[in-house]
Amino acid sequence: MYRLILLFLAGILLFGCTNNYISKTKNYLIVDQPSNKVISEYEYNESDNTLRRTISYGKDGKVKKIINYEYDRRGYLIKTVESVPLQESKEITYYTEEHKDKSGRLVKTIQISSEGKKIETYYGYDEEGNLRGVVEQVNNKSVIMKDYPHE
Amino acid sequence: MNKKYLFPAIFLFVLGVTQGLYADSRIPYSEVILNKNVIDLRANMQLKSSINNRPVRYSTPEDLRIGSIFLTADNEARKVVNIYERNGKTVIETVKPRPEEVFIDAYVPDFNVKLDRSDIDLSSLGKGVTLLPPGTPEKDMLFSGFNQTSTTFKTESVNWLETDPDNAGLDIIALNIDTPLFKSSLSTDDMELLEKIKTSGKKAKKKKGKTTETSVGGTPEVSFGTSGEIHLLGTLRLRKPTISGGLKMPSITVTWVHDWWIVYHPEFRHNKGYLKANFTAAQQFDFRLTGTVKLESEIIIPIFEIIVEDPDTTLFMKVGFYAKIGLTGTISIIIEASEYTKLSAGVTCDLAWPFIPYKYSGHQNNYGNFAFRPILAAQARLQAGLYLGGSFGMASIDFAGVEAGGGGYIQAEGYMEPMGIMGYDTELGGYGNFDNWILDLTAEAGAYVEVGASILTIGIPIYSHDWPFWEWNQSWEL
Numbered sequence: 001m002y003r004l005i006l007l008f009l010a011g012i013l014l015f016g017c018t019n020n021y022i023s024k025t026k027n028y029l030i031v032d033q034p035s036n037k038v039i040s041e042y043e044y045n046e047s048d049n050t051l052r053r054t055i056s057y058g059k060d061g062k063v064k065k066i067i068n069y070e071y072d073r074r075g076y077l078i079k080t081v082e083s084v085p086l087q088e089s090k091e092i093t094y095y096t097e098e099h100k101d102k103s104g105r106l107v108k109t110i111q112i113s114s115e116g117k118k119i120e121t122y123y124g125y126d127e128e129g130n131l132r133g134v135v136e137q138v139n140n141k142s143v144i145m146k147d148y149p150h151e
Numbered sequence: 152m153n154k155k156y157l158f159p160a161i162f163l164f165v166l167g168v169t170q171g172l173y174a175d176s177r178i179p180y181s182e183v184i185l186n187k188n189v190i191d192l193r194a195n196m197q198l199k200s201s202i203n204n205r206p207v208r209y210s211t212p213e214d215l216r217i218g219s220i221f222l223t224a225d226n227e228a229r230k231v232v233n234i235y236e237r238n239g240k241t242v243i244e245t246v247k248p249r250p251e252e253v254f255i256d257a258y259v260p261d262f263n264v265k266l267d268r269s270d271i272d273l274s275s276l277g278k279g280v281t282l283l284p285p286g287t288p289e290k291d292m293l294f295s296g297f298n299q300t301s302t303t304f305k306t307e308s309v310n311w312l313e314t315d316p317d318n319a320g321l322d323i324i325a326l327n328i329d330t331p332l333f334k335s336s337l338s339t340d341d342m343e344l345l346e347k348i349k350t351s352g353k354k355a356k357k358k359k360g361k362t363t364e365t366s367v368g369g370t371p372e373v374s375f376g377t378s379g380e381i382h383l384l385g386t387l388r389l390r391k392p393t394i395s396g397g398l399k400m401p402s403i404t405v406t407w408v409h410d411w412w413i414v415y416h417p418e419f420r421h422n423k424g425y426l427k428a429n430f431t432a433a434q435q436f437d438f439r440l441t442g443t444v445k446l447e448s449e450i451i452i453p454i455f456e457i458i459v460e461d462p463d464t465t466l467f468m469k470v471g472f473y474a475k476i477g478l479t480g481t482i483s484i485i486i487e488a489s490e491y492t493k494l495s496a497g498v499t500c501d502l503a504w505p506f507i508p509y510k511y512s513g514h515q516n517n518y519g520n521f522a523f524r525p526i527l528a529a530q531a532r533l534q535a536g537l538y539l540g541g542s543f544g545m546a547s548i549d550f551a552g553v554e555a556g557g558g559g560y561i562q563a564e565g566y567m568e569p570m571g572i573m574g575y576d577t578e579l580g581g582y583g584n585f586d587n588w589i590l591d592l593t594a595e596a597g598a599y600v601e602v603g604a605s606i607l608t609i610g611i612p613i614y615s616h617d618w619p620f621w622e623w624n625q626s627w628e629l
Contacts, residue, residue: 026241027239027240027241028212028240028241028242028243029237029240029241029242029243030223030229030243030245031242031243031244031245032245032246033232033233033244033245033246034246039223039225039227039229039245040223040224040225042192042212042224044211044212049208049209049211049213050209051192051209051211051224054224054225056224056225067224075208075209121198134198136198141180141181142180142181142182142183143180143181143182143183144182144183144184144185145182145183145184145185146184146185146187146189146191146198147184147187147255
């Protein structure tokens with residue numbers, strides 16, 4: 001009887017874990033419509049909305065690259081593991097620091113990778129305190145900017 | 152240049168450069184302003200979404216709608232045209248968007264990048280392709296002899312990678328290629344093994360007690376085999392390709408001006424942009440394509456055989472004395488070829504707002520040189536001898552065996568090749584000819600001995616030697 005109860009509990013636990021995993025993962029296929037070929041596949045964790053894995057496909061339909069992602073509690077990327085067929089997997093770690101102004105608004109983040117890449121992201125606000133633009137600078141060189149629509 | 156291809160070319164260029172911004176320090180400071188509606192799904196450098204005018208969270212594919220423009224995890228811009236569910240996955244059908252749908256502004260200062268061996272994606276190398284280390288001497292390349300042979304037929308104006316003054320002092324990337332393109336074979340051994348496995352169980356059940364059988368003579372055993380292969384062997388050498396270009400997106404500015412007849416009116420000012428891209432490369436491919444057909448035929452005439460067999464374990468030991476007549480032949484057609492291509496192409500245009508190319512012009516300067524020569528070779532050998540062999544096995548399947556024998560043989564070889572090459576130079580036209588050929592024939596007769604072993608279906612030659620007692624060779628220049 002004791003064994004049966006243990007087996008029953010283990011079954012519930014196993015089912016719960018499996019079911020939990022399925023419900024927390026959502027997959028997206030990005031398809032090129034003209035060719036009907038899958039370009040990439042994203043695996044998101046539904047519970048915290050974070051990207052867990054990307055699979056990139058080549059023109060021949062074969063897997064070109066798989067990247068797994070890990071995040072810290074704040075939601076910032078802390079590790080990627082990149083796997084390319086016939087090559088050793090590459091692990092990159094990231095550290096992100098936040099800078100906030102006196103009113104607690106995020107004004108700057110600095111992400112530094114173990115490869116030495118530094119990404120500085122600046123958040124700009126208008127006089128009414130609305131986010132209006134973001135500037136991202138890589139290794140103090142290239143810049144990508146975006147204007148945010150006023151909601 | 153065909154207008155149809157100009158727009159995609161420009162778009163790919165812009166995306167390629169902006170992707171490169173983050174991957175390559177050889178490209179200088181660049182600026183990109185994304186359209187405000189672009190959803191950022193890049194995995195690493197993702198910009199946060201704005202909710203209630205605050206940077207709150209990162210976008211996910213859940214934010215995508217039909218018509219959305221987004222950046223993928225691979226830094227590729229796509230436009231959503233359809234979304235649906237299939238097998239528990241959300242399928243997002245996309246197309247490439249127009250540049251002005253992605254960028255408000257983009258500026259890439261003039262650059263000139265020489266692509267290096269480190270830029271080669273090693274995972275993209277095909278089977279049998281190896282990247283040679285820098286400074287590899289020509290002798291270490293799989294195929295470099297053809298150049299010397301063909302040199303005598305080159306005029307001073309015919310250029311190759313090593314003689315083209317444009318390539319003087321430039322580094323060369325070399326790749327060796329050694330791979331079969333096609334392979335096929337068929338032999339009677341394969342069919343026999345299958346037959347033996349199929350019938351062995353039945354035989355083992357029928358016999359009881361240890362038996363010894365001796366037989367004299369028997370039915371000749373005939374076997375044949377045929378195989379064909381097309382093999383590619385060569386060296387591809389590249390002068391490091393160079394790409395250069397620059398981009399300034401067009402813009403439009405609106406200013407409110409005051410004139411005497413009206414209080415204020417808008418004044419539009421168009422600032423034209425430009426796009427330029429140039430690509431130069433040179434490559435030489437020396438290769439040898441060999442097509443070979445091999446025929447093997449063998450007749451074994453049993454003289455006597457002793458078999459000791461234990462039906463309980465199906466173990467047997469066999470000793471036989473037999474005559475063996477074999478015929479082997481090979482026909483090869485070889486094409487030796489060298490191909491040299493030098494390409495310099497570019498496109499320049501002005502861009503009007505939002506992203507409309509005009510006053511575009513393309514330029515190209517190509518040089519090509521291709522030369523080849525065919526070689527025909529054939530070889531045949533007929534041998535006949537007496538053999539003594541022993542083997543053991545189970546259930547009619549030979550596990551291991553050894554045989555030794557000897558006899559006489561006669562063999563002939565011949566080849567035919569032109570005393571030159573034929574080629575085509577894009578500047579000079581055709582050159583060379585196949586008017587003169589060399590025909591070489593060799594024949595030989597002698598005695599031979601050979602000792603071999605076999606384990607299951609694998610044959611292992613242990614010793615073989617030929618003692619030729621008659622040789623003949625003749626060459627003709629036709």
